[in-house]
Amino acid sequence: MAMQEPTFFILTALAEQPLHGYGVIRAVTDLSGGRITLRAGTLYAALDRLTEEGLLVVDREEAVDGRLRRYYRLTDDGTTALSAEVDRLRANAAMAGARLRRTTRLAFGAGR
Amino acid sequence: MNPLERRYRRLLLAYPRGYRRARGEELVTTLLEGAPPDRTRPAVAEAWDLVRGGLRQRFGPPHGRRYTALAVLGAAALAWVAFGGALRVAGEPDPGDVALPAAMSLMPPDVMAAGRAERNWTSSGGPTEVEVTYAPGSRPLPELIAALRERALAEGWTGVAVSATGFTVERGGETMVVTVGTGPTEFGISPFVDIRYPLPGPLLPTAAAAVVLGGLTGWLLTAWTLRRFRSRAATSRLAIALTGVPALLFITASAIGVALNARGSTLTMAFSAALPERLGLLFGAVTLVLAALLPVERRTATPPVDAVRAGTRILAAVHLAFGVAIATVFVTFAVRMWATGANRAEMVSGFHDPKLVLPFAVYVPVALLYYSGVLLSPLLLLVSVPLLGVGRGRVSPAAWRVLLVAAISAATLPALLLTPYGGDVARWWLD
Numbered sequence: 017m018a019m020q021e022p023t024f025f026i027l028t029a030l031a032e033q034p035l036h037g038y039g040v041i042r043a044v045t046d047l048s049g050g051r052i053t054l055r056a057g058t059l060y061a062a063l064d065r066l067t068e069e070g071l072l073v074v075d076r077e078e079a080v081d082g083r084l085r086r087y088y089r090l091t092d093d094g095t096t097a098l099s100a101e102v103d104r105l106r107a108n109a110a111m112a113g114a115r116l117r118r119t120t121r122l123a124f125g126a127g128r
Numbered sequence: 129m130n131p132l133e134r135r136y137r138r139l140l141l142a143y144p145r146g147y148r149r150a151r152g153e154e155l156v157t158t159l160l161e162g163a164p165p166d167r168t169r170p171a172v173a174e175a176w177d178l179v180r181g182g183l184r185q186r187f188g189p190p191h192g193r194r195y196t197a198l199a200v201l202g203a204a205a206l207a208w209v210a211f212g213g214a215l216r217v218a219g220e221p222d223p224g225d226v227a228l229p230a231a232m233s234l235m236p237p238d239v240m241a242a243g244r245a246e247r248n249w250t251s252s253g254g255p256t257e258v259e260v261t262y263a264p265g266s267r268p269l270p271e272l273i274a275a276l277r278e279r280a281l282a283e284g285w286t287g288v289a290v291s292a293t294g295f296t297v298e299r300g301g302e303t304m305v306v307t308v309g310t311g312p313t314e315f316g317i318s319p320f321v322d323i324r325y326p327l328p329g330p331l332l333p334t335a336a337a338a339v340v341l342g343g344l345t346g347w348l349l350t351a352w353t354l355r356r357f358r359s360r361a362a363t364s365r366l367a368i369a370l371t372g373v374p375a376l377l378f379i380t381a382s383a384i385g386v387a388l389n390a391r392g393s394t395l396t397m398a399f400s401a402a403l404p405e406r407l408g409l410l411f412g413a414v415t416l417v418l419a420a421l422l423p424v425e426r427r428t429a430t431p432p433v434d435a436v437r438a439g440t441r442i443l444a445a446v447h448l449a450f451g452v453a454i455a456t457v458f459v460t461f462a463v464r465m466w467a468t469g470a471n472r473a474e475m476v477s478g479f480h481d482p483k484l485v486l487p488f489a490v491y492v493p494v495a496l497l498y499y500s501g502v503l504l505s506p507l508l509l510l511v512s513v514p515l516l517g518v519g520r521g522r523v524s525p526a527a528w529r530v531l532l533v534a535a536i537s538a539a540t541l542p543a544l545l546l547t548p549y550g551g552d553v554a555r556w557w558l559d
Contacts, residue, residue: 036157036158037154037155037157037158037161038157038158038161038162041158041162055173055174055177055178056155056158056159056162056174056177056178056181057174057177057178057179057180057181057182058177058181059158060151060155060158060181061181061184061191065191080157083153083156083157083160084153084154084157085154085157086154
């Protein structure tokens with residue numbers, strides 16, 4: 017089943033390094049070119065679900081200015097899930113690209 | 129604590145306390161880090177997102193389409209039960225008592241006729257619909273229609289309209305649409321009268337309120353059960369599923385049975401009776417008790433529960449409970465026949481009512497298990513037969529043999545009810 021876009025970006029954000037809540041929000045905004053802005057309630061619902069599914073775990077906790085920051089990282093299952101999604105997207109894109117090229121060529125052919 | 133933080137913390141009250149304890153501090157950090165320096169109040173969209181997240185934690189089913197579908201089904205089931213309950217409580221005494229004699233009085237007094245009256249769930253405040261079916265080879269239709277209409281006028285009804293297939297009459301604000309036809313009648317050659325009377329119009333608001341309240345309660349209870357289900361160990365989950373699924377199935381079956389019955393089908397009679405609905409509610413109540421009492425899974429200390437072993441044990445127990453109940457019915461029948469010297473025809477005549485033969489405290493559980501067993505055994509066999517294949521070698525030989533015996537009993541005992549002798553036993557028990 018296709019992964020939902022916010023889920024995809026959250027996993028992508030964590031693929032490189034462990035991040036805390038606000039770190040994830042900022043990374044997702046950057047990675048999606050400002051298209052997706054996660055709100056805290058939505059983010060934590062997703063983190064809960066992904067943790068429960070075993071795709072994420074808590075990496076460590078830090079106290080910054082007396083505030084609790086919890087860092088998350090991808091598990092092996094999480095990496096596998098993200099790779100599978102990447103393969104799926106790549107296959108889809110390749111297929112669509114090939115079709116488009118064929119139609120464009122045909123259109124040019126007809127114009128000549 | 130600055131005002132913004134206080135406001136965020138107030139919004140977090142939407143979440144259940146346990147969740148706030150686990151996640152609250154972290155959420156506040158994330159919210160404050162994300163807020164621009166000049167912000168003093170949470171943005172509206174952000175506040176709504178938190179409230180929605182909190183309400184979902186409190187009242188929503190776990191994430192996933194299957195859970196949502198179950199919660200919707202639970203809501204629909206309880207909406208249905210509340211609907212029926214509200215109509216029974218608020219409704220006037222059965223208008224069928226009025227509609228049936230009124231329709232039957234149209235039949236000539238020297239003609240044997242049989243009839244059936246059903247509430248028409250699909251309309252409210254409409255006319256009473258009467259369908260008279262004569263056996264093929266009766267007098268020509270126009271003659272039959274004219275004769276019925278004449279009797280209606282003699283009974284004090286006023287003619288409103290006549291058509292090629294029937295007529296409409298009116299009396300004291302009550303309208304009756306009579307359709308006449310020929311075809312197979314359910315009781316041999318005598319004409320058959322099928323009456324559908326509508327839901328009283330004034331009850332509609334009560335019924336609508338009951339549907340909304342019932343639906344809401346059903347949603348909340350199912351979502352709560354599913355959330356508990358999610359965090360229980362495998363055996364507890366199986367127990368909750370084995371009571372929760374029948375609860376939904378029984379109520380759905382009764383709803384479909386009643387709805388089809390109201391449209392004239394007699395195939396679903398068994399399900400439109402009150403028993404399946406009550407069984408559904410009973411199973412539902414047991415599910416809620418199980419969900420409340422079964423402990424949360426402790427992930428660390430206890431070794432993981434083997435679903436095959438647990439399933440073998442539970443299915444064997446359920447099959448055997450059903451089997452004992454069905455066997456009890458057979459044995460009671462045989463002993464009663466032997467003790468009183470009655471033959472099978474006398475047994476089903478009604479003189480040997482099982483409710484009087486068995487003490488009430490025995491009769492009720494046996495009846496519940498017997499009925500559930502007859503309905504559910506074939507379904508459970510779909511699970512236990514594959515389990516026999518999977519479990520061989522994985523569970524102890526003794527447990528495997530018990531399940532084998534239990535599965536055989538679950539296949540043979542209900543099948544015995546299909547034999548002529550078993551048919552008499554079933555009829556005796558249900559009468």
